[in-house]
Amino acid sequence: MSNKQMKLGAFFNLPGHHVASWRHPRTEAHRTFDLEYLQDLARLAEQGKFDMIFFADVLGLRPSGNQAASALKLDPLIILASLASVTKHIGLTATLTTTYNEPYQVARKFAAIDHLSKGRAAWNVVTSANERESLLFGKPKHLEHARRYERADEFVEVVKKLWLSIEREAIVLDKEGGRILDVEKLHPLDFEGEWFKVQGLLDAPSTPQGHPVIVQAGSSEAGKELAAKTAEVIFTAWQTLEEAQTFYRDVKGRLAKYGRKPDDLKIMPGVFITVAKTEAEAIAKRKELNNYILPEVGLEYLSNFIGTDLTGYDVDAPLPEFAASEDKTNPQIRSNLIRALAEREGLTTIREVYEHIAGARGHREIVGTPGQIADQLEEWFLNEGADGFNIMPPTFPEGFRDIVELVIPELQRRGLFRTEYESTTLRGNLGLSVPAYPSRQEAPSALI
Numbered sequence: 001m002s003n004k005q006m007k008l009g010a011f012f013n014l015p016g017h018h019v020a021s022w023r024h025p026r027t028e029a030h031r032t033f034d035l036e037y038l039q040d041l042a043r044l045a046e047q048g049k050f051d052m053i054f055f056a057d058v059l060g061l062r063p064s065g066n067q068a069a070s071a072l073k074l075d076p077l078i079i080l081a082s083l084a085s086v087t088k089h090i091g092l093t094a095t096l097t098t099t100y101n102e103p104y105q106v107a108r109k110f111a112a113i114d115h116l117s118k119g120r121a122a123w124n125v126v127t128s129a130n131e132r133e134s135l136l137f138g139k140p141k142h143l144e145h146a147r148r149y150e151r152a153d154e155f156v157e158v159v160k161k162l163w164l165s166i167e168r169e170a171i172v173l174d175k176e177g178g179r180i181l182d183v184e185k186l187h188p189l190d191f192e193g194e195w196f197k198v199q200g201l202l203d204a205p206s207t208p209q210g211h212p213v214i215v216q217a218g219s220s221e222a223g224k225e226l227a228a229k230t231a232e233v234i235f236t237a238w239q240t241l242e243e244a245q246t247f248y249r250d251v252k253g254r255l256a257k258y259g260r261k262p263d264d265l266k267i268m269p270g271v272f273i274t275v276a277k278t279e280a281e282a283i284a285k286r287k288e289l290n291n292y293i294l295p296e297v298g299l300e301y302l303s304n305f306i307g308t309d310l311t312g313y314d315v316d317a318p319l320p321e322f323a324a325s326e327d328k329t330n331p332q333i334r335s336n337l338i339r340a341l342a343e344r345e346g347l348t349t350i351r352e353v354y355e356h357i358a359g360a361r362g363h364r365e366i367v368g369t370p371g372q373i374a375d376q377l378e379e380w381f382l383n384e385g386a387d388g389f390n391i392m393p394p395t396f397p398e399g400f401r402d403i404v405e406l407v408i409p410e411l412q413r414r415g416l417f418r419t420e421y422e423s424t425t426l427r428g429n430l431g432l433s434v435p436a437y438p439s440r441q442e443a444p445s446a447l448i
Helices: 035-047 076-084 103-116 145-163 221-230 241-258 279-291 295-306 333-345 350-356 370-382 398-413 426-430
Strands: 007-011 052-055 091-097 121-126 171-174 179-181 189-192 197-200 213-217 233-236 266-275 364-368 388-392
Touching (some): 007 266, 035 076, 035 398, 091 103, 091 213, 091 426, 103 121, 103 145, 121 145, 145 189, 145 221, 213 221, 213 426, 221 241, 266 279, 266 370, 266 398, 295 333, 295 350, 370 388
Parallel strands (some): 007 388, 091 121, 213 233, 233 266, 266 364, 266 388
Antiparallel strands (some): 171 179
16 A cells, blocks of 8 residues: 555546547536536535546637537636535636736636635646637737747746735734735735736735646646746646656656755646446447547547648548648647557557547546556556546546546555545645745835
């Protein structure tokens, strides 16, 4: 039995992570916009003692007549506000891009969620991989990969300074003395960089956990460096233990130059799980979902991940060469992962490839019994492949409930996962330290 405790995220991608999940007869695809349904799922995640619920968000996806489910969704930050009221311990994580937002707006929104949830909010920092997002914001051209990360670096720095610009202890509310704030505990910004010029204070004090947890998703060189500098959790995608170990040691090894320790960053690869009481039943579940994939949907789905338009291809034809990205600074991590996966697994046709990634999207996939799944998670966890995992259910609610009722108890039995929450804050449950306030900077009185 291990003394280490893995961290687990519940990755909510409704109606399910499998591309054809919406067609499954027991998937409640019609309830994607139903508040009571979302709250029920959040309660189920908290019943399973997950560290956090995680909502990804990609804008500009083009819904088609037979593949619209993943493109239709609600603003995840609004969802988090509602989930805060029906949960007590589980973290609440949403994605907001640094490419098409402003630091003050992001700082203010997440600070509100963190206060309302009593310290359970987390911001997943992304830079918008989908080029079509630029058109939604009136930008004729998407920033290239390298420039997006330069902006993100400065963006996160400003947001963190805003979050800590008013200490919690600054609010004194001295009714007899007539004093609301201790101005010695204000840290107004006077920031000027290449991308942003920001002066002043956030209009809320720092939150119950200091500030929301910073999450980042990305495995490129720029992504790893940004994570080492700023992130407290990183979501990533790897297929083998060796790949995961290389990434884990690389990123952890970068922390020291930023004055950080290895435990200051939790690495949580995505894992797509199909579980049943017998291996044969789990395999049958996976096959059933794949049978719901229409060929044209499979072609479009794979096209989005490899950057090559497969429209009109014979699904049983060999996988073609992938097109090179026009953005020469883009390392195309995901398409390279899928190509390597196809070669390693001996997948020769387009159909075989899209069926293989239909739920995992390049992440690790495990199909089997609770014991088989726990064996593989334990191997990565105990051998510097992961600090935990972002769990990707094939369907909601059934596939997620299977994980809560079958996999979680097995991890608990092995002593790998909590049976009760350690804290009421996300930072506390993840074992992360509370950020320190900056030393007070002199600033023009107009900023205070």
